[in-house]
Amino acid sequence: MGSDVEKRFQEVFQRIEEGAVERERSRTLAFEPVKWLRETGFLKLRVPQEQGGAGLSIPETVSLLVSLAAADSNIPQIIRAHFAFVEEERQRVRKSDDPLSASWLERIAEGALFGAAMAELSASTSTETNLTRTDGGWSLNGRKYYSTGSLYADWIAVIAMDGDDRVRVAVPVNASGVTRIDDWDGFGQRLTGSGTTVFEDVPVQEWQIYHRNTGDDFPINRFLLAYYQTFHLATLAGIARAILRDTVDFVQPRSRTFGVPGKTSPRHDPLVQGIVGRLSSLAFASEALVGRVAQTLDRAAALREAGEDDEELSFQAELEAYHAQQVLLPLVLEAATSLFEVGGASATSEKLKLDRHWRNARVLASHNPAVQRARELGDWRLNGVQPGEVWRQGVIREREVNMILKQQTKSS
Known part of the structure; x- marks a missing residue:
């Protein structure tokens, strides 16, 4: 670069x-x-x-x-x-x-x-948002949550169903029937605009439908799974770097040390130095892990762009992202807690908002829960079951059940 x-x-x-x-x-x-x-x-x-x-x-x-x-x-x-x-x-x-x-x-x-409008708050993981034919094109109806970035966007990438097909539609934010609501109430990542988006009879033209998965296709590929996860890992690595920066900035000008009388310099305290050294190592390790996954993703992307088989490299990138997640999350969360050991109660001042690092890291860590990924990695090592297979089998069973129900409805 x-x-x-x-x-x-x-x-x-x-x-x-x-x-x-x-x-x-x-x-x-x-x-x-x-x-x-x-x-x-x-x-x-x-x-x-x-x-x-x-x-x-x-x-x-x-x-x-x-x-x-x-x-x-x-x-x-x-x-x-x-x-x-x-x-x-x-x-x-x-x-x-x-x-x-x-x-x-x-x-x-x-x-x-x-921005994006993909997930929904419902009793199951199904997509209730629908795209239906009209005389002049299509009509989009549904309600999404976790619409990250949509408050800031010009266009929203929406996942909807057209019969058995799963489609992705690009909708301008100023289209008739689009309502964006700032109701994301997470205790971290509070400014991401991850709240509700409502679509009510939104007009859609054919060219806005930019991707279609037929009923037999799995809705997302391994490359994108790894890519999305790597974005979170990069953000967490950035938080680790910010924690180190803010800790150093907090310690360097201080002239008081707990338990030591008079005016002293915490920057020369071996205990404080040890904590900062640990934070520096956590930040280094976090960035190194993200860098490794990014290199593999880049090689997989080159194959995909050339129209060549990327399955092996994309699978490798997915595995690397999940392995990195298992290590990186606890490192960053440790850093977000350890930073408070260098300053006593003064480090908890609302003016500093140092707690934002833990809150933001914790919310990011809750995306694609690490415990689920750990189970998948163990199942792969022990039984050769690839990550995502349980989800894939569930999707297949759901489709089979839906087909049976449709056939029964027709016959009745």
Whole structure:
């Protein structure tokens, strides 16, 4: 990555970092930082140069994401779905020269930002949002939650059902019938806009349906599973770096040490030095783990873009992401707690908001729960059952049950 690129974004990251505590304290949504990223071209890092983007590699992009997360961990999650959208369309346009994918990438190169509306709050994991035919095209109806980034977006990537087909639809946020609600109430990552989006008779044209899985297809591939998880890992690594930075900044000017009379310098206290040394090691290990997964993802992406078989490398990337998750999560959560050992009660001041690191890390760690991934990794080692197989079998059984019910309905 060129020094000019690093320098350009480091200036933006510094501005984002300077306002992070105040945004956290007042729960001011991050519209201004997102605007800065848009203006500097951060949103098109992975857009190919042919479509007007920077064309950076995945490792280069992940390195910048870690730096962005160190400035404010909310921001990478806001743009996570956007980068995944870019990745899918980039691979399609490289593999098949798809003109629709090229047009989406060109929109993004011009500054468009995508949010996501995929999950739903329901009694099961099924998708209730529906896309139905109308005289003039299609109509979208449904209610989504965890609509991360949609409050900041120009377009929303929506998952819906068209009969037995699972489709992905790009919907402009200002379309008739779209309502975005700022009701995300998690105790961490509070500025990500991960609340409710409602779609009521939203008009959709054919060209907005950018992906379709038939009833027999599994809805997501291993590459994207690993890619989405790596985004969280990069954000957590950024939190570890921020913890180290904030701890050093807190300790260096202090002139009091618990249990020592008079004026002293905690920076020379061996106990404090040991804690900071540990935090430095945790941050280093976190970034190293993310870097390893990013390298494998990059090789898999190259195969996908060339139209070659990526199954083995994408599976490797998925395994690496899950293994990294098992180690990285406890490292960062340890760091987020240990930082308070260097300053006594003064480190808990609301003015500092150092607790935000633990809250944000804990919320990120709750995505794709590590205990489930640990079980999958153990099942793979012991029994050769690949991660995701239980989910896949469940999807197959659900489809079989639905087919039987439909046949019974027709016969009656």
